[in-house]
Amino acid sequence: MPDLLTVTGATRRFGGVYALRDVDLDVRAGETHAVIGPNGAGKSTLFKLIGGQLIATAGTIGYDGRRIDRLAPHRRARRGIAIAFQDSPVFHNLSVTENVMVGAHAVTRAGPVAAILRLPRHRRDEVTIRALAADALARTGLTEWADRPAAALPLGQQRALQVARALCGGPRLLLLDEPASGLRGPERTALATLIEQLRADGLSILLVEHDVAFVARLADRVTVLDLGRVIAHGTFAEIREDPAVITAYLGGPR
Numbered sequence: 451m452p453d454l455l456t457v458t459g460a461t462r463r464f465g466g467v468y469a470l471r472d473v474d475l476d477v478r479a480g481e482t483h484a485v486i487g488p489n490g491a492g493k494s495t496l497f498k499l500i501g502g503q504l505i506a507t508a509g510t511i512g513y514d515g516r517r518i519d520r521l522a523p524h525r526r527a528r529r530g531i532a533i534a535f536q537d538s539p540v541f542h543n544l545s546v547t548e549n550v551m552v553g554a555h556a557v558t559r560a561g562p563v564a565a566i567l568r569l570p571r572h573r574r575d576e577v578t579i580r581a582l583a584a585d586a587l588a589r590t591g592l593t594e595w596a597d598r599p600a601a602a603l604p605l606g607q608q609r610a611l612q613v614a615r616a617l618c619g620g621p622r623l624l625l626l627d628e629p630a631s632g633l634r635g636p637e638r639t640a641l642a643t644l645i646e647q648l649r650a651d652g653l654s655i656l657l658v659e660h661d662v663a664f665v666a667r668l669a670d671r672v673t674v675l676d677l678g679r680v681i682a683h684g685t686f687a688e689i690r691e692d693p694a695v696i697t698a699y700l701g702g703p704r
């Protein structure tokens with residue numbers, strides 16, 4: 451499988467602290483790739499470098515054969531990179547459909563001014579976006595909730611809503627930031643099934659997750675970070691046996 455995303459030598463410093471140091475990672479077309487590591491390992495920083503919320507101190511990021519590391523987040527979104535942040539807001543007074551439509555505005559040509567003035571281009575976009583949202587709701591099992599206020603959604607469905615919002619922009623690469631956090635057993639299982647379905651549909655997925663069982667079930671490959679560096683990568687079975695990974699998780703001399 452060819453690489454869709456290639457991160458090379460990614461380094462990000464905050465003052466004197468290296469949040470990431472010389473990190474290489476690639477996501478192949480159609481795979482689910484997980485990034486794991488103890489607290490402070492640099493996982494969020496890596497996600498933000500890929501999404502464009504942060505710019506690297508050094509290193510390059512290639513996507514679909516072109517460099518993207520200097521592009522603004524909305525330009526990366528238009529190229530097909532979507533992020534479902536665990537803490538991205540759910541607007542409780544808006545309907546589930548409207549919450550999902552927010553995800554498409556990042557990738558449409560008509561900006562907020564066209565939306566406010568209700569210019570023809572915006573009205574055309576609105577029809578398109580409603581159709582995209584309906585499709586995203588169907589893919590995430592939320593169709594029956596479409597017209598309900600988002601406040602009515604149970605937590606498991608709220609997580610599915612975050613995923614639906616990311617899907618609404620029609621991505622090829624989906625970044626999932628701790629999607630299982632706070633979910634209970636059956637909700638976790640439902641979310642894992644959803645992610646498997648998206649992969650089967652051809653999406654490439656990069657996942658940051660603390661829940662090891664979740665990663666073991668879903669990830670084709672895993673990259674392990676500790677203190678900003680890659681300490682192991684491979685299949686889950688391979689990294690589980692790696693002494694550096696065991697030390698990073700269980701403590702011991704560094």
Ligand SMILES: Nc1ncnc2c1ncn2[C@@H]1O[C@H](COP(=O)(O)OP(=O)(O)OP(=O)(O)O)[C@@H](O)[C@H]1O
Nearest residue numbers: 464467468469487488489490491492493494495496
């Ligand atoms: N904006 C910032 N300013 C200063 N230091 C930062 C900033 N963001 C991250 N760091 C530091 O960079 C390191 C990596 O942080 P990061 O949040 O990427 O780790 P993480 O693996 O996502 O951790 P967690 O699992 O706790 O979310 C930490 O030492 C953190 O304190």
